[in-house]
Amino acid sequence: MTRDQTPSNAVELGAFLAGLPGVDEVGARGRAAALGTRSIKNDAKAWALDTAIGMVDLTTLEGMDTPGKVRAMCAKALRPDPTDPTTPSVAAVCVYGDLVDVARGAVGDAIHVAAVATAFPSGRASRQVKLMDTREAVAAGADEIDMVIDRGAFLAGDTWRVFEEIVAIKEACGSAHLKVILETGELRTLDNVRRASWLAMLAGADFIKTSTGKVTPAATPPVTLVMLEAVRDFERVTGRRIGVKAAGGIRTAKEAISYLVLVKETVGDAWLTPDLFRFGASTLLNDLLLQRQRMATGHYSGPDYVTID
Amino acid sequence: MTFDYAPAPESRASVEIASDYGLFIDGEFSPSASGSSFVTVNPATEESLSSVAEAGSADVDRAVAAARRAYDAVWGPMPGRERAKYLFRIARIIQERSRELAVLESLDNGKPIKESRDVDLPLVAAHFFYHAGWADKLEHAGYGPAPQPLGVAAQVIPWNFPLLMLAWKVAPALACGNTVVVKPAETTPLTALAFADICRQADLPPGVVNILTGAGETGRLLVEHPDVNKVAFTGSTEVGRSIMRTLAGTDKRLTLELGGKAANIVFDDAPIDEAIEGIVNGIFFNQGHVCCAGSRLLVQESVAEDVLERLKARLSTLRLGDPLDKNTDIGAINSAEQLARIDELAKSGQGEGAERWSAPCEIPERGWWFPPTVFTGVTQAHRIAREEIFGPVLSVLTFRTPDEAVQKANNTPYGLSAGIWTEKGSRILWMAQQLRAGVVWANTFNRFDPTSPFGGYKESGFGREGGLHGLGAYLKTEAAR
Numbered sequence: 001m002t003r004d005q006t007p008s009n010a011v012e013l014g015a016f017l018a019g020l021p022g023v024d025e026v027g028a029r030g031r032a033a034a035l036g037t038r039s040i041k042n043d044a045k046a047w048a049l050d051t052a053i054g055m056v057d058l059t060t061l062e063g064m065d066t067p068g069k070v071r072a073m074c075a076k077a078l079r080p081d082p083t084d085p086t087t088p089s090v091a092a093v094c095v096y097g098d099l100v101d102v103a104r105g106a107v108g109d110a111i112h113v114a115a116v117a118t119a120f121p122s123g124r125a126s127r128q129v130k131l132m133d134t135r136e137a138v139a140a141g142a143d144e145i146d147m148v149i150d151r152g153a154f155l156a157g158d159t160w161r162v163f164e165e166i167v168a169i170k171e172a173c174g175s176a177h178l179k180v181i182l183e184t185g186e187l188r189t190l191d192n193v194r195r196a197s198w199l200a201m202l203a204g205a206d207f208i209k210t211s212t213g214k215v216t217p218a219a220t221p222p223v224t225l226v227m228l229e230a231v232r233d234f235e236r237v238t239g240r241r242i243g244v245k246a247a248g249g250i251r252t253a254k255e256a257i258s259y260l261v262l263v264k265e266t267v268g269d270a271w272l273t274p275d276l277f278r279f280g281a282s283t284l285l286n287d288l289l290l291q292r293q294r295m296a297t298g299h300y301s302g303p304d305y306v307t308i309d
Numbered sequence: 310m311t312f313d314y315a316p317a318p319e320s321r322a323s324v325e326i327a328s329d330y331g332l333f334i335d336g337e338f339s340p341s342a343s344g345s346s347f348v349t350v351n352p353a354t355e356e357s358l359s360s361v362a363e364a365g366s367a368d369v370d371r372a373v374a375a376a377r378r379a380y381d382a383v384w385g386p387m388p389g390r391e392r393a394k395y396l397f398r399i400a401r402i403i404q405e406r407s408r409e410l411a412v413l414e415s416l417d418n419g420k421p422i423k424e425s426r427d428v429d430l431p432l433v434a435a436h437f438f439y440h441a442g443w444a445d446k447l448e449h450a451g452y453g454p455a456p457q458p459l460g461v462a463a464q465v466i467p468w469n470f471p472l473l474m475l476a477w478k479v480a481p482a483l484a485c486g487n488t489v490v491v492k493p494a495e496t497t498p499l500t501a502l503a504f505a506d507i508c509r510q511a512d513l514p515p516g517v518v519n520i521l522t523g524a525g526e527t528g529r530l531l532v533e534h535p536d537v538n539k540v541a542f543t544g545s546t547e548v549g550r551s552i553m554r555t556l557a558g559t560d561k562r563l564t565l566e567l568g569g570k571a572a573n574i575v576f577d578d579a580p581i582d583e584a585i586e587g588i589v590n591g592i593f594f595n596q597g598h599v600c601c602a603g604s605r606l607l608v609q610e611s612v613a614e615d616v617l618e619r620l621k622a623r624l625s626t627l628r629l630g631d632p633l634d635k636n637t638d639i640g641a642i643n644s645a646e647q648l649a650r651i652d653e654l655a656k657s658g659q660g661e662g663a664e665r666w667s668a669p670c671e672i673p674e675r676g677w678w679f680p681p682t683v684f685t686g687v688t689q690a691h692r693i694a695r696e697e698i699f700g701p702v703l704s705v706l707t708f709r710t711p712d713e714a715v716q717k718a719n720n721t722p723y724g725l726s727a728g729i730w731t732e733k734g735s736r737i738l739w740m741a742q743q744l745r746a747g748v749v750w751a752n753t754f755n756r757f758d759p760t761s762p763f764g765g766y767k768e769s770g771f772g773r774e775g776g777l778h779g780l781g782a783y784l785k786t787e788a789a790r
Contacts, residue, residue: 021580022580024583024584024732026583027580027583027587027753031582037423038314039635040314040317041314041316041317043313043315044312044313044314045315047312048312051312229582264312269311
């Protein structure tokens with residue numbers, strides 16, 4: 001098969017993934033670090049802050065989540081800064097499947113509701129359970145599904161099993177968008193990140209996502225760089241644009257802006273939209289808001305000038 | 310709206326440039342005997358930065374005499390552990406003043422601030438720290454039980470890395486107990502003059518470091534001076550040849566670091582995205598004003614089209630402009646003379662039938678600039694495949710087999726560096742054995758470290774700078790004693 005064809009069996013897929021060019025870890029880290037030194041000021045910074053806010057998937061994924069907590073988060077997602085109505089809404093809220101109906105009820109059709117599914121975060125459950133998890137979330141109103149890949153199967157070399165599972169989940173999603181979480185902190189090498197990215201895109205992912213946020217390291221600039229290179233090359237051969245979501249570990253506006261630089265200089269301006277790039281984050285939003293307030297007022301306020309959930 | 314980076318200029322406030330500078334001899338600044346001077350300009354704006362004294366014959370005599378006195382009376386007899394203290398002090402002052410020195414380097418040379426800040430200055434400090442560590446351990450360096458310094462070293466510095474090349478030469482010379490007379494390049498004297506100030510700040514004894522500004526004639530007078538024991542030159546092969554002729558029949562020691570026409574060799578199993586970065590870094594770093602630049606891309610024919618497509622896309626993201634802007638990737642060409650030379654060679658490339666492609670970037674109205682340029686369809690017979698361009702111009706050639714890659718890479722009068730891009734470790738080792746180049750990089754390019762010796766084969770010169778090997782250029786070896 002060539003890069004623009006869908007693999008039809010395990011041998012084809014395995015050969016294809018093994019034939020992808022390697023990633024030189026030192027070089028990739030160097031490139032990501034070099035882009036991290038870009039200095040974004042004034043108008044460019046203001047634009048980047050608003051764009052980053054609009055790309056946030058505001059997330060709560062805790063055992064202690066309650067309907068009250070989810071409703072509070074949804075209110076913040078719609079109006080991140082109650083003191084400034086020009087602040088854009090975030091892209092989506094992201095919750096566990098059983099809280100999707102609460103979230104949908106709170107945000108209506110104003111923003112997306114994403115649900116983590118497929119036995120998030122470990123992915124250790126039977127195919128039936130994962131499919132049921134997905135179908136229930138969609139039925140409850142989720143229009144985006146964040147699934148996890150079976151890292152055990154991937155690391156054991158059974159890439160076909162991972163591929164088939166993504167295809168099956170994609171079908172169960174119906175019209176909902178599918179984000180495929182690679183959990184790069186468990187894949188460990190950048191070669192694996194590149195292979196898993198291609199595997200997910202070939203299997204029908206609408207987005208590829210770095211991490212669950214439950215494993216360290218989560219999103220890092222080198223990992224995101226390699227995933228952006230994969231979506232860039234995938235578009236070159238198929239014409240299809242796949243999104244990238246950097247999730248977990250991004251806490252400051254400065255980091256978020258350097259991710260936007262990474263996007264701009266790797267795949268280009270076309271990806272600087274919430275349709276093609278997202279941040280999965282909980283605490284990042286407040287730092288973006290503080291920086292935005294500073295740009296507007298000329299001085300720093302403080303943590304009590306942004307809302308806590 | 311799109312994500313257009315707003316200007317992010319580094320402040321010039323940290324830099325104070327005097328309206329004129331004298332020669333630094335015996336710890337003091339003084340005008341040249343003849344009173345003649347020249348102007349150094351900012352190549353990005355053509356603005357005059359300062360007027361600098363031009364050293365003549367009497368000044369060279371005075372500087373060499375000061376260096377000799379300091380060598381005989383102070384620096385030569387000083388124990389290594391005491392010399393080390395001065396070098397450590399200089400290294401720390403360089404770190405403390407690195408912002409100022411980086412801005413000054415970018416102003417005088419035209420290189421982007423991100424390179425002077427992130428590459429040049431950290432390496433300058435590292436060279437002094439590294440050699441400070443050697444000063445009291447020379448008997449363990451493999452040059453015999455009590456290696457002795459040579460005396461007075463005449464050091465002629467190029468304009469492409471003004472302060473870094475000064476550090477490469479001054480740090481080992483001082484660590485080994487020599488005194489120096491340094492001649493910085495005509496177009497980039499300012500950081501050397503700032504270094505003179507650092508020597509005073511470090512209380513370095515007068516005469517240990519002397520700095521004579523001037524052009525080629527000053528350099529010639531210095532290397533010809535009869536009381537010089539050692540000459541170290543970095544620059545063009547042509548000048549290197551004439552220095553060798555001058556020194557023939559004398560007992561002066563000589564090291565030359567000259568031109569290059571390095572091959573950057575990309576195999577079909579290379580880590581392609583990082584190879585693209587390596588190609589860019591190989592030839593567009595410092596506007597290609599790098600003697601070890603990867604100016605010939607040798608790419609395996611089976612992946613040539615893919616590599617070129619990716620390379621051109623990547624080059625289109627390079628930002629050319631104000632060297633002091635923190636987001637600038639490509640700065641100014643150092644002088645009108647160098648720009649004319651690059652232009653002439655690029656035209657010859659077109660004339661000889663190679664296909665020219667230049668990155669689409671806006672060229673500022675004032676100053677000297679050349680867009681990142683790639684020539685495809687280049688053959689070994691083209692001038693742009695043989696002559697050193699010393700500018701942001703890449704010549705692309707293809708090969709079919711590893712043997713052919715080696716043959717083409719070695720088929721040059723130069724031999725300074727080479728790069729190999731492949732994920733196959735055994736091939737890296739085999740290639741490194743075959744390539745006649747002083748430095749061979751594997752899956753990287755233009756990486757420098759004070760612990761690693763640097764120098765050339767063939768017309769790229771002889772002698773090594775840096776590392777254990779570099780010390781040998783400033784010590785009497787047992788046989789010569």
